[in-house]
Amino acid sequence: MVAMIRRYHRWLMLFVGLQFLVWSFSGLYMVLVDIHSIHGEDLVTAKQPVLAPWTEGYQKAKKSTLQSLQQQTRQLISMDINDVLSKYPNASSISLGWLANKPVYRLTSVEAIVIDAITGDVINSISKNLAADIALLSVDGSREIQGVNLITDNPPSEIGFRRLPLWRVDFVGINSPTLYINYTTGEIVTVRQNTWRIFDVLWRLHIMDYYEGEDINNWLLNVFTISGLLAALSGLILLWFRLFKNNPVEHTA
Amino acid sequence: MILKNIHKWVSLVVFIQLFIWMGTGFLLGKVDGNKAAGRDTLVRQSPASFSRFYTNDSVTKGALKSPFVSINALTQQYPLATQIKLGYLFNQPIYKLKIFAGQHNYQASNYKLIDAITGELIDLSSPVLVAKHAMLISAIAKTSTKKNGYAMSSPALLQPPIEELPRERNAVWQVNIDDESQTSVYIRAQTGDVIAHVNDETRWRDLLLMLHFMDYTEQGSFNNWFIKVFALLTLLLSSSGLWWIYRLFKDGQIKLTWFIRNKTVLVRSSETSKGQHLRTSANSSILNSLLTNNISIQAVCGGGGICGTCKFKADVQLAASAADRKHITQSELDLGYRLACQHLIKEVSVIGLDKRK
Numbered sequence: 195m196v197a198m199i200r201r202y203h204r205w206l207m208l209f210v211g212l213q214f215l216v217w218s219f220s221g222l223y224m225v226l227v228d229i230h231s232i233h234g235e236d237l238v239t240a241k242q243p244v245l246a247p248w249t250e251g252y253q254k255a256k257k258s259t260l261q262s263l264q265q266q267t268r269q270l271i272s273m274d275i276n277d278v279l280s281k282y283p284n285a286s287s288i289s290l291g292w293l294a295n296k297p298v299y300r301l302t303s304v305e306a307i308v309i310d311a312i313t314g315d316v317i318n319s320i321s322k323n324l325a326a327d328i329a330l331l332s333v334d335g336s337r338e339i340q341g342v343n344l345i346t347d348n349p350p351s352e353i354g355f356r357r358l359p360l361w362r363v364d365f366v367g368i369n370s371p372t373l374y375i376n377y378t379t380g381e382i383v384t385v386r387q388n389t390w391r392i393f394d395v396l397w398r399l400h401i402m403d404y405y406e407g408e409d410i411n412n413w414l415l416n417v418f419t420i421s422g423l424l425a426a427l428s429g430l431i432l433l434w435f436r437l438f439k440n441n442p443v444e445h446t447a
Numbered sequence: 448m449i450l451k452n453i454h455k456w457v458s459l460v461v462f463i464q465l466f467i468w469m470g471t472g473f474l475l476g477k478v479d480g481n482k483a484a485g486r487d488t489l490v491r492q493s494p495a496s497f498s499r500f501y502t503n504d505s506v507t508k509g510a511l512k513s514p515f516v517s518i519n520a521l522t523q524q525y526p527l528a529t530q531i532k533l534g535y536l537f538n539q540p541i542y543k544l545k546i547f548a549g550q551h552n553y554q555a556s557n558y559k560l561i562d563a564i565t566g567e568l569i570d571l572s573s574p575v576l577v578a579k580h581a582m583l584i585s586a587i588a589k590t591s592t593k594k595n596g597y598a599m600s601s602p603a604l605l606q607p608p609i610e611e612l613p614r615e616r617n618a619v620w621q622v623n624i625d626d627e628s629q630t631s632v633y634i635r636a637q638t639g640d641v642i643a644h645v646n647d648e649t650r651w652r653d654l655l656l657m658l659h660f661m662d663y664t665e666q667g668s669f670n671n672w673f674i675k676v677f678a679l680l681t682l683l684l685s686s687s688g689l690w691w692i693y694r695l696f697k698d699g700q701i702k703l704t705w706f707i708r709n710k711t712v713l714v715r716s717s718e719t720s721k722g723q724h725l726r727t728s729a730n731s732s733i734l735n736s737l738l739t740n741n742i743s744i745q746a747v748c749g750g751g752g753i754c755g756t757c758k759f760k761a762d763v764q765l766a767a768s769a770a771d772r773k774h775i776t777q778s779e780l781d782l783g784y785r786l787a788c789q790h791l792i793k794e795v796s797v798i799g800l801d802k803r804k
Contacts, residue, residue: 196749197738204692204701211692214685217468222678225660225669235550242545246526251519275533276513283498289532290518303496411476419473426465433458436748 196435199428206425213402213418214425220396232393234385237371239334245271245290248297248312271297271311278309293317293380294327306379320380325361328380329373338366344377352386352394448773450694451753454687461680464661471659475652483652485644488592488630494535515540516566524566525559533563536639537587540564543638553667555616558637572618572636574604583639588622588632591641598625604636611645611653613667698768700789702730710792714742716800727792733759734787737798744800750788757787760799765790 207214230236246252248271271290278299279285285301290311292298297311308317320328326342346359353360353374360383361375371387398407402415481487500514521531521542530545540563548556560569571580584602600623609615611631618636623629628646635642643649656662660669661677695701710729714737715722727736734757737744747754755774761783767775768789775784787798 197735197746198749200749200751201735204695207688208692208701211685211689215682215689218678218682218685221468222675222682225671225674225678228670229668233550238550240549241547242529244527244529245518245531246522246528249519249522251523252526271518274513274517274519275531276515276517279497279515279533280501280512283501284496286494286496287532287534288497289530291530291532410472416473416476419469423466423469423473426462426469429458430462432749432751433455433462436455436753437459439747 196432196439199431199435203425203428203432206421206428210418210421210425214422216399220400223396224393224400227389227393232390234371234387234390237334237387238332238373238382238385242292243295245297269312273299273309273311273314275299277314282307293320294324294331298380300379300381308379317380318378320361320375320377322361324380325363325375328375328382329363329365332373332382333365333371337371340364340366345374352391353384356383448769450687450690451751453683454691457680457684457687461677461684464677465681467658471655475655475659478652478655479648482628482646482648485630485646485649488594488646489641489644490591490593492590495538497533497540500540515563516542516561520566521561525561528559536560536569537583537590541569541639551614552635552640552642553612553614553616556637560637560639571620571639572604576602576604584620584634585622587634587639587641588620588624591632592624592630592644594624594626594630599623600625602634608665609633610665611650612643613653613657613662613665615642615667698789699791699794700732700768702791704730708793712792712795713797714800715797716742722797725798729793730791732788733790733792733795733798736792737787742800744787746788752786752788755786758784758801759787760784760801761790761795762797762799763795765794 250270275288275290278301279288282301282303285303288299288301290297290299293308298317299309299311301307309315310317322342326339329339330337341364343362344359345362349358359377361377363373363375365371369387369389371385373385374383375381376383394407398404401410402418403409403412515533518531521544522528525544527546528544532543534541534543542561542563544559544561546557546559548558560571561567562569571584576584581602585599588602589599602620602622604618605621606618607616609619612619612633619642620634620636622632624632628648631645632641633643633645634640657665661674662668662671663673664671708729709726711724711726713722714725725736725740727740732750734744734746734750738746745756747756752768752770758775764783765785767780767785770789771780771785774786
């Protein structure tokens with residue numbers, strides 16, 4: 195019996211053994227490399243500057259206490275949220291946040307609109323220089339930009355089905371970090387770096403969906419999983435024999 | 448031999464997890480992803496515009512030019528705000544002030560909700576909710592689901608760690624709906640956002656994921672030490688196994704052929720004085736051929752080259768494999784003794800079997 199089991203184990207593993215190696219190697223990578231660092235959370239800073247120093251009320255309060263100090267001359271937010279909304283009453287969402295180091299209103303009406311909160315000008319698109327500024331201000335520490343390119347068609351597969359056009363900002367570095375920035379709103383759409391790119395490839399190998407990288411119920415994976423279970427079961431029986439049945443008894447098939 | 452021992456002892460440690468990995472991996476493929484994500488019951492509210500606050504009709508006469516608290520007033524009161532967003536909490540216009548937030552919503556964050564008209568702070572994270580807020584949370588939960596007419600529990604405030612949301616690091620309100628899939632609605636206390644509909648399919652998926660990721664401390668992560676150690680051992684198991692297969696090929700113990708070619712060999716043993724002719728596949732091992740033809744031979748390990756019991760005498764001087772050399776003395780090797788599991792039928796014409804003790 196044990197000879198038969200050994201034969202099954204051998205032939206099944208001839209078929210699935212390589213995939214076992216792929217599963218264990220890709221799995222090891224995924225569990226060893228911290229998923230938050232894969233997602234670029236130590237690359238892009240989550241901290242943003244506070245808005246208050248750009249507002250009049252805050253500056254007035256400061257002036258009264260720091261009368262003698264030379265005040266930093268800074269252009270303040272001239273448009274209140276009410277001013278923006280009376281101009282665009284059909285907006286369904288509006289926020290005051292940052293575009294590089296400038297406070298801006300972002301609103302969703304029929305389409306996304308970005309308004310400079312200091313001048314009140316509508317910002318129609320993000321220039322190449324602004325995209326570079328946004329990227330430099332978003333990353334932790336000082337980094338060097340390798341290139342800034344506008345993607346209008348043929349998107350790289352790593353950005354999936356995200357809406358174009360997008361600015362692609364590549365940084366110098368062993369991990370080749372890339373930031374993708376929305377051409378209209380200046381928001382960071384996604385980040386990629388080599389640790390994530392490797393993760394993506396290994397994930398596809400792990401789930402054996404080589405094209406889409408999504409379907410964890412594909413027939414190839416199912417065939418290998420079931421064969422793998424049988425192969426592991428035969429291995430378990432062999433292990434049992436080696437551990438507990440080591441006295442020389444005669445076996446025939 | 449080291450290789451075979453590694454393979455044995457590592458498999459003893461990881462075999463249960465191998466079954467769990469493949470079993471849960473298979474079952475995860477069968478999970479209804481939409482249902483597990485709560486997408487079949489979740490209603491996404493499309494936000495209403497703010498136009499009704501700015502209508503310049505005969506009633507308001509354009510009086511409402513500034514219905515909302517100004518940015519100036521907000522930043523004076525909350526100087527640490529990094530982003531200010533105007534939106535709705537149920538149907539009440541509110542400001543959502545971001546003080547700090549991580550890159551994922553489930554990470555620890557700090558938001559403040561302000562009534563956009565009165566400027567009052569709305570604190571939904573107080574464990575004893577003012578009656579108004581309790582009704583608000585219930586209403587948010589109720590309108591977030593397509594399921595109507597089921598009993599709903601009153602909201603309960605949970606602090607992390609939250610059993611059904613292992614990654615969540617913020618306080619959440621839980622409202623349980625007594626429907627057939629036992630949906631629990633979770634609402635983040637800081638923001639009033641509906642963050643999850645957890646149902647029985649979600650719970651099943653999360654159990655499978657927890658087992659697949661060996662996330663026994665329920666951190667909602669696969670970067671834990673259990674799985675790191677087991678993944679490393681499993682890599683050792685699969686690479687030692689593949690190396691074993693490679694050695695079998697290299698030593699000529701496995702031959703892949705398109706057709707089965709047969710060969711006749713003579714088997715001599717003390718039981719059959721004249722010997723017995725055996726017609727069998729040329730590329731199968733001597734041990735397997737003898738066993739499948741019911742010719743007795745000892746083989747404790749079943750052909751792994753481990754036990755050294757399947758000794759036979761060949762008519763020619765065969766190249767001795769590592770296992771041959773380990774189990775058979777040099778003088779016996781010189782006499783032509785080898786292990787039957789290490790050689791193929793095509794290598795010999797006469798197989799001599801000794802009388803067993």
